[in-house]
Amino acid sequence: METVLEVNHLSKQFDTFSLEDVSFQLPKGSIMGFVGENGAGKTTTIKLILNLINKNSGQVKMFGLDHMKDEKQIKEQIGVVFDNSHFHDHLRPDDIAKIMRNIFQNWDDALFTNYLKTFKLPLNKTVKEYSKGMKMKLSIATALSHHPKLLLLDEATSGLDPIVRNEILDILLDFIQDEERSILLSSHITSDLEKIADYITFIHDGKIVFSESKDELIYEYGIMKCGIEDFKKISKSDIVGYRKGQFGYEVLVRDKKEMEKKYRGFVIDHTNIEEIILFHVRGEEQ
Amino acid sequence: MKGLLIKDILNLRKTFRTTLFILVFYGLLAYSMVDPSFLSGMVVLLFTMVSITSFSYDDLAKWDTFALSMPVTKKEMVVSKYLLSILLAVMGTLFSVVFGALMVLFKDTSSISEQLLVSYVLFGIAILFVCIMLPLVYKFGVERSRVMMIAIFAIPTFIAFVLNRFGVPMPTEEQFFLLVKLSPLFLVLCIVLSYLISYKIYRNKDM
Numbered sequence: 001m002e003t004v005l006e007v008n009h010l011s012k013q014f015d016t017f018s019l020e021d022v023s024f025q026l027p028k029g030s031i032m033g034f035v036g037e038n039g040a041g042k043t044t045t046i047k048l049i050l051n052l053i054n055k056n057s058g059q060v061k062m063f064g065l066d067h068m069k070d071e072k073q074i075k076e077q078i079g080v081v082f083d084n085s086h087f088h089d090h091l092r093p094d095d096i097a098k099i100m101r102n103i104f105q106n107w108d109d110a111l112f113t114n115y116l117k118t119f120k121l122p123l124n125k126t127v128k129e130y131s132k133g134m135k136m137k138l139s140i141a142t143a144l145s146h147h148p149k150l151l152l153l154d155e156a157t158s159g160l161d162p163i164v165r166n167e168i169l170d171i172l173l174d175f176i177q178d179e180e181r182s183i184l185l186s187s188h189i190t191s192d193l194e195k196i197a198d199y200i201t202f203i204h205d206g207k208i209v210f211s212e213s214k215d216e217l218i219y220e221y222g223i224m225k226c227g228i229e230d231f232k233k234i235s236k237s238d239i240v241g242y243r244k245g246q247f248g249y250e251v252l253v254r255d256k257k258e259m260e261k262k263y264r265g266f267v268i269d270h271t272n273i274e275e276i277i278l279f280h281v282r283g284e285e286q
Numbered sequence: 287m288k289g290l291l292i293k294d295i296l297n298l299r300k301t302f303r304t305t306l307f308i309l310v311f312y313g314l315l316a317y318s319m320v321d322p323s324f325l326s327g328m329v330v331l332l333f334t335m336v337s338i339t340s341f342s343y344d345d346l347a348k349w350d351t352f353a354l355s356m357p358v359t360k361k362e363m364v365v366s367k368y369l370l371s372i373l374l375a376v377m378g379t380l381f382s383v384v385f386g387a388l389m390v391l392f393k394d395t396s397s398i399s400e401q402l403l404v405s406y407v408l409f410g411i412a413i414l415f416v417c418i419m420l421p422l423v424y425k426f427g428v429e430r431s432r433v434m435m436i437a438i439f440a441i442p443t444f445i446a447f448v449l450n451r452f453g454v455p456m457p458t459e460e461q462f463f464l465l466v467k468l469s470p471l472f473l474v475l476c477i478v479l480s481y482l483i484s485y486k487i488y489r490n491k492d493m
Contacts, residue, residue: 047351047492047493050354050355051354052351052354052355052492052493053492053493054490054492071359072357072359075355075356075357075358076357078355080352080355080356082351082352082355084348085347086347086348086349086351086352086353087347087349088293088297088343088344088346088347088349089346089347090296090297090299090300091296091297095296098292098296099289099290099292099293099296100289101289102288102289102292103289103290103356103357103358104356104357105357152355
């Protein structure tokens with residue numbers, strides 16, 4: 001499998017926060033959901049990938065090129081969307097086209113106009129007059145209009161209503177249809193990632209907890225429900241995290257098939273990405 | 287690079303309109319005065335200040351982070367601001383030349399060559415101002431450097447005061463023209479030095 005984005009042992013120390021040994025690979029033609037709480041290090045990682053922040057150590061490769069040495073060549077081929085619109089208030093879509101035409105070699109005016117039409121964005125209004133959802137769609141339209149091979153989106157869907165969010169997810173799914181293009185999408189809205197991501201990379205407190213295929217995660221993890229007596233029988237090493245409820249314990253376990261054999265008579269339910277993440281964080285707090 | 291300049295010019299459309307409006311207003315005011323030469327100085331200054339405005343627009347939009355995620359280098363970001371500032375200083379100077387010509391025509395105060403010299407000196411001052419201002423903006427941000435700007439304006443007055451105090455005589459006409467002849471080289475040196483400082487500050491910045 002060809003990888004589009006390769007992050008190896010990336011580290012960065014700040015005064016109050018540090019990103020430690022972050023590694024993951026994004027295979028070509030897929031969507032990776034990059035998930036974690038606010039302040040877990042998602043934006044920092046994306047900024048490090050883009051060389052907007054100076055790293056302390058580690059390597060980043062996109063399309064097999066080094067992110068510092070071949071920076072310009074890489075950036076011609078990627079589209080980036082941040083959580084807020086970065087366009088000046090007084091610009092209109094045609095102004096943005098005028099600027100981008102002179103920044104990207106591959107800028108495609110016709111494609112941009114086409115996206116504006118598809119996203120129903122008014123041409124005669126300034127960015128200031130756009131709603132939050134419209135601004136986000138404008139940013140995405142801009143990011144898509146130079147035929148990028150890789151999209152990096154940082155919290156692009158956060159703060160938007162479910163309808164606009166769904167529209168954006170559809171756009172993204174459409175984008176990877178040709179299996180040549182890929183997306184790294186950071187978000188804390190796990191349901192969005194569950195819908196479109198092929199891979200989930202979970203970052204917590206500046207460290208990668210896991211980076212795996214979504215289907216495997218859902219297949220592998222399970223929630224075991226039991227009373228206090230049974231809970232005591234479970235070996236500590238099998239517990240990823242647990243939650244104590246009114247009627248007993250819910251325990252997140254890995255390797256569902258193995259656990260079913262080991263703990264006969266226990267009920268192990270299916271789980272989802274949100275639960276896996278919640279239990280991981282809680283498990284650590286115990 | 288071209289894209290960055292276009293971005294600034296598009297953003298400054300409104301500011302240009304306001305600046306022109308102010309100029310027309312003061313132009314009318316100047317017409318009614320005996321010595322309207324202050325206008326030449328003001329026009330150069332007004333235009334040069336516009337480049338600082340472009341920094342605040344960029345700050346407001348958090349443009350730099352986004353721009354650098356595109357095929358734009360930090361070097362190009364800094365160079366584009368210097369180009370913009372020089373371009374604006376040139377525009378201001380052209381306006382001051384026009385004013386000078388109008389003054390000679392209507393007020394008959396001085397000769398056109400004298401006015402051209404005044405405009406050139408003003409241009410030099412504007413460039414020096416840019417050379418001091420931009421590194422400050424890169425280091426301290428627009429808001430804090432606005433305050434420092436007032437201090438910068440006070441420096442030449444202060445130097446003149448000190449020189450006068452210690453009995454350094456005003457340059458003779460000959461010395462003055464020698465200074466004017468040497469000034470292009472001096473200005474280019476200032477720009478290069480200032481750019482290098484700005485770039486060094488900007489290069490190490492985390493976005």
